[in-house]
Amino acid sequence: MNVIIVSDTHMPRMAKQLPEVLRKELLQADLIIHLGDWQTKQVYEELKSYAPVTGVYGNVDEAFFIENFNEKLVLELETHLIGMTHGHGKGKTTEKRAIAQFENDEVEMILFGHSHIPLHKEYEGKILFNPGSPTDKRKQSHYSFGKLIVNRNHPLQIEHVFFLKK
Template sequence: MRIVATGDTHVTKLLELPTRLIELMDEADLVIHTGDFVSNELLEEIEKRYNLLAVYGNSDDEKVKRKLKQTEKIRVNDVWIGVVHRGNYLNNFDDLGYKAKELGVNLLIFGHIHRFVLENFGDVIVLSPGSPTKPRQSVASCAIIDVKGSKVEVKFEIIDDIYCGMDVELK
């Protein structure tokens, strides 16, 4: 199964997302969003077009927060996947590894930090897909996840030449 994980989109409409992200989501079996849609309109557009598993983020409006949960969990083949917006991390992501174990998942996908992270904690994978629109200390990104049986392959996908939330033009 092919999954596109994204989050921290911070736009109000689907067509405000980068074209490359929309193309990738069109090819996916499942889209996972880690929150911060910002608008109910974007959530509804994505729900209509894609098979979506999502949580709300700290920047989401009340309509989005009423529709979505803070934590989600799904089984894909032989892999349990958890989704949260943010953990209680300070300087490292160890607590997210513990959160994954608490949820009983093999892969925990989280957002809020607007940059790509991929860490192993023993038999647990912790992943932040980054942000396709407002990256921080990173490039605009998402994650492509292929699940085959109990095997998980994660690929970092650069979406656009946006750095730290700004378009960069070198002269």
């Protein structure tokens, strides 16, 4: 299963359309995960034209997302449990807030956004992954998103795709 992971698209404020490199990867997607701060329903509509979409809402999303998505989600993909949250809130770092949200869940991976800072590391036997943003890199050198390969009874394989807009 080929899963594309995005967060913090902030469209149309930060981009009028999804970047070409992301659109090419979406053509091969079996599932798309969005980790919040979609901003408008048009992002959801565009993504679901490529593949099924799931995700969570962020702190700047319109009512549609709050009504149709959760703040936290545990998704089972091919026997793997994956936790998802945007990561916003008060106190602690974004990473620590994301970890705290899943302290009582048996997840293998925690996906989160909010900071726009790409992250891929292991923490207490779990994979922590922030895809960054494909449209609003802020102080990062590159735009980014994630690619996750899920196979039953095999370890999860996840990586960033880094790029600069043309």
